[in-house]
Amino acid sequence: MLTLEQVTFFRKNGYLRLERIFSSGEVEQLGKELNYIMETFCTPTKGWTGAWRKDKQYLTPEEEEKSQLTAIHELQHYSPAWARATLKEPLVEAVSDLIGPAVELHHVTLHAKGPEFGTPFPMHQDNPFYPHENGAYVDAIVHVDTTNEENGCLKFLAGSHSLGPLEHIREGSPHLPTDEFRIEDAVSCPAEAGDVVLFSIYTVHGSALNRSPRIRRLVRLGYRDPANRQIGGQAMGRPGLMVHGVRPKLEGVTINPYGLWTQPALAVPAQTTPERTT
Ligand SMILES: O=C(O)CCC(=O)C(=O)O
Numbered sequence: 001m002l003t004l005e006q007v008t009f010f011r012k013n014g015y016l017r018l019e020r021i022f023s024s025g026e027v028e029q030l031g032k033e034l035n036y037i038m039e040t041f042c043t044p045t046k047g048w049t050g051a052w053r054k055d056k057q058y059l060t061p062e063e064e065e066k067s068q069l070t071a072i073h074e075l076q077h078y079s080p081a082w083a084r085a086t087l088k089e090p091l092v093e094a095v096s097d098l099i100g101p102a103v104e105l106h107h108v109t110l111h112a113k114g115p116e117f118g119t120p121f122p123m124h125q126d127n128p129f130y131p132h133e134n135g136a137y138v139d140a141i142v143h144v145d146t147t148n149e150e151n152g153c154l155k156f157l158a159g160s161h162s163l164g165p166l167e168h169i170r171e172g173s174p175h176l177p178t179d180e181f182r183i184e185d186a187v188s189c190p191a192e193a194g195d196v197v198l199f200s201i202y203t204v205h206g207s208a209l210n211r212s213p214r215i216r217r218l219v220r221l222g223y224r225d226p227a228n229r230q231i232g233g234q235a236m237g238r239p240g241l242m243v244h245g246v247r248p249k250l251e252g253v254t255i256n257p258y259g260l261w262t263q264p265a266l267a268v269p270a271q272t273t274p275e276r277t278t
Contacts, residue, residue: 001090001093001094001096001097002016002093002094002097002098006018006094007097007098010098010198010200012158012159013156013158013159013187014156014158014159014160014161014162014199014200014202014203015154015156015158015189015197015198015199015200015203015205016197016198016199017189017191017195017196017197017198018090018091018094018195018196018197018198019192019194019195020192020194020195021088021090021091021142021194021195021196022085022088022142022194022196023194024193024194026081026085026194027144027193027194029081030081030082030085030142030144030219031144031145031217032081033075033078033079033080033081033082034075034079034082034110034112034144034217034219036079037072037075037078037079037110038070038072038110038112041072041078042070042071042072043070044068044069044070044114045068045069045070045071046067046068046069046119047067047068047069047119047120047121048069048119048121048122048172048173048175049172049173050122050169050171050172050173050175051169051171051172052122052169052172052175052178053067053172055122055178057178057182057183057184058120058122058178058183058208058209059120059209063117063209066116066117067114067117067118067119067120067209068113068114068117068118068119069111069112069113069114069118069119070110070112070114070215071109071110071111071112072109072110073107073108073109073110073234073235074107074108075108075110075219076108082108082219085142085219085221086105086108086221086241086243087241087243091140091196091221092223092243092244093244094196094198095138095140095198095223095243095244096244096245098138098198099136099137099138099223099224099225099228100225100244100245101244101245102225102226102227102242102244102245102246102247102248103223103224103225103226103242103243103244103245104223104224104225104226104239104240104241104242104243104247105221105222105223105240105241105242105243106130106137106222106223106224106230106235106240107130107220107221107222107234107235107240108219108220108221108222109219109220109222109234110217110218110219110220111217111218111219111220112215112216112217112218113151113152113207113209113210113215113216114210114215115210115212115213115214115215116210116211116212116213117209117210118151118152118209118210118211118212118215118216119209119210120152120183120206120207120208120209121205121206121207122173122175122176122178122183122206123157123175123176123178123181123182123183123186123204123205123206124168124173124174124175124176124204124205124206125160125165125166125168125176125201125202125203125204125205126139126201126222127165127166127201127202128165128168128170128174128233129174129233129234130201130222130230130232130233130234130235130236131165131230131231131232131233132201132224132228132229132230132231133228133229133230133231133266134228135161135164135200135201135202136224136225136227136228137200137201137222137223137224137225137228138198138199138200138201138222138223138224139198139199139200139201139220139221139222139223140196140197140198140220140221140222140223141154141196141197141198141199141218141219141220141221142196142218142219142220142221143191143192143193143194143195143196143197143218144193144217144218144219145193145214145215145216145217145218146190146191146192146193147190147191147216147218148190149188149190149208150210150211150212151210151211151212151214151216152207152208152209152210152211152216153188153189153190153191153207154188154189154191154197154199154205154207154218155183155186155187155188155189155205155206155207155208156186156187156189156199156203156204156205157181157185157186157187157203157204157205158187160202160203160204161199161200161202161203161204162202163202163204164202165202166202166204176204181204183206183208186204186205186206222235223243224240226242226247226248226250227248227250229263229266231266237260237261238259238260238261239255239259239260239261250263251264252264
């Protein structure tokens with residue numbers, strides 16, 4: 001599915017935009033079911049916490065006060081359009097070209113930035129939120145809305161995935177020191193509704209405020225090599241849907257009748273990881 005050029009771009013930069021994975025009809029249905037979920041089950045918050053919120057790179061005091069984020073996990077438990085999205089053939093084929101052949105869905109998370117004061121995300125890796133034994137893990141951001149500089153598109157530090165797992169500040173939501181990892185140094189990755197942006201669990205990324213008059217809705221689908229065992233954090237202990245290939249047999253690892261892992265203790269010491277709430 002991916003061209004050699006696309007694979008080379010991902011290996012070098014740690015991210016890759018895939019155009020038009022979802023048709024306009026599919027995006028419309030995804031947006032409709034997402035709006036229902038948000039209206040029915042969600043309460044907006046101010047977004048990620050921590051001392052970074054006082055850093056003028058990200059927020060003025062007024063913006064800090066008014067910033068808004070709507071988040072919810074596991075949309076596939078609420079809506080068939082989102083259940084189908086996790087299995088979308090060109091998407092899972094692309095992910096399998098990067099970490100496959102076997103690919104397991106790990107989680108689904110919505111980040112909807114409110115209009116005018118849609119909260120920014122400080123530079124971070126996703127690894128501290130759901131650390132795994134290795135880097136065979138790709139996040140796929142489904143763009144329900146078109147993104148640009150005005151509404152807080154994704155921004156990446158190109159090549160930063162090669163740094164491997166980094167220590168994060170853990171006061172508030174895990175994030176990197178704002179003076180060392182500056183959002184100004186990141187490459188913007190604007191995308192159209194229906195596009196998907198892939199990035200490594202180790203790629204440093206963030207996004208600025210949504211200053212546009214409209215909400216900005218992105219949904220993250222986390223995919224991993226099923227042999228890459230989780231160490232802690234979000235969705236720990238829960239096997240996911242196989243979306244490409246079949247589950248390999250791993251020594252001592254089974255799924256019990258409750259649908260949860262039975263597996264030997266990890267050789268890697270468990271890290272203290274906060275539950276990701278957004
Ligand atoms: O939604 C955004 O703008 C940022 C998303 C993000 O940082 C993440 O999903 O890890």
